[in-house]
Amino acid sequence: MELDQNKIPQATAKRLPLYYRFINNLHSQGKQRVSSKELSEAVKVDSATIRRDFSYFGALGKKGYGYNVNYLVTFFRKTLDQDETTKVALIGVGNLGTAFLHYNFTKNNNTKIEMAFDANAEKIGDDIGGVPVYHIDEVEERLNEDVSVAILTVPAQAAQAIADRMIEAGVIGILNFTPARINVPGHVRVHHIDLAVELQALVYFLKHYPMDEEEVEEEPEE
Numbered sequence: 001m002e003l004d005q006n007k008i009p010q011a012t013a014k015r016l017p018l019y020y021r022f023i024n025n026l027h028s029q030g031k032q033r034v035s036s037k038e039l040s041e042a043v044k045v046d047s048a049t050i051r052r053d054f055s056y057f058g059a060l061g062k063k064g065y066g067y068n069v070n071y072l073v074t075f076f077r078k079t080l081d082q083d084e085t086t087k088v089a090l091i092g093v094g095n096l097g098t099a100f101l102h103y104n105f106t107k108n109n110n111t112k113i114e115m116a117f118d119a120n121a122e123k124i125g126d127d128i129g130g131v132p133v134y135h136i137d138e139v140e141e142r143l144n145e146d147v148s149v150a151i152l153t154v155p156a157q158a159a160q161a162i163a164d165r166m167i168e169a170g171v172i173g174i175l176n177f178t179p180a181r182i183n184v185p186g187h188v189r190v191h192h193i194d195l196a197v198e199l200q201a202l203v204y205f206l207k208h209y210p211m212d213e214e215e216v217e218e219e220p221e222e
């Protein structure tokens with residue numbers, strides 16, 4: 001059941017946590033099997049894509065049976081390294097940042113926001129959703145080697161300087177919610193989440209690829 005990570009297309013790999021969350025729920029409910037149709041409805045990915053994705057995992061659904069939930073759970077846990085918790089730092093405890101701190105990520109997967117930083121003295125010292133908020137000037141002393149991922153929810157104009165600082169402190173993954181494009185060295189991965197772009201994409205897809213209840217067609221790859 002070994003998986004060569006390099007052979008999984010990136011688009012498939014990105015859907016892994018989504019699949020994992022749902023399959024894990026089924027598993028904890030004691031379900032033994034799941035059909036690609038059920039999966040498709042739950043994770044909102046068309047069933048042809050699911051079948052193709054799952055074939056990369058070596059999970060071949062049987063007609064009239066579907067997929068074996070135990071197999072999938074074991075596989076996803078192993079692949080996503082769910083035994084290990086990834087520690088995350090959040091920078092910018094404003095509207096968006098505060099909402100994230102209240103959201104309990106660990107319920108669904110093993111990432112945990114360990115600490116948060118802000119430049120505003122009024123926000124320092126608070127404990128939001130169980131996460132301590134420190135002054136941004138303490139980044140270097142607070143961030144230890146364990147924290148490898150940072151979520152950026154600062155104003156756009158602060159994004160690059162903050163990213164540089166985080167990387168200097170050992171961060172190798174950045175989830176960037178600011179509209180700013182940031183430059184990073186080659187060993188750092190940035191995922192950019194731009195709600196305006198996502199919304200535009202949704203509207204575009206609604207216009208050009210209207211949903212058809214009978215659909216089995218594949219969505220275009222990113």
Ligand SMILES: NC(=O)c1ccc[n+]([C@@H]2O[C@H](COP(=O)([O-])OP(=O)(O)OC[C@H]3O[C@@H](n4cnc5c(N)ncnc54)[C@H](O)[C@@H]3O)[C@@H](O)[C@H]2O)c1
Pocket residue numbers: 091092093094095096097117118119120123136152153154155156158162177178179195
């Ligand atoms: N609020 C939203 O719905 C939303 C949606 C999509 C994207 N965004 C983007 O996310 C980012 C945050 O948005 P928001 O609405 O939470 O803004 P906000 O103004 O409420 O929060 C920004 C926080 O960052 C802090 N900050 C400013 N400079 C800093 C620095 N140098 N170091 C550390 N902290 C610093 C501020 O004190 C503040 O607490 C923005 O870039 C925004 O464009 C927001």
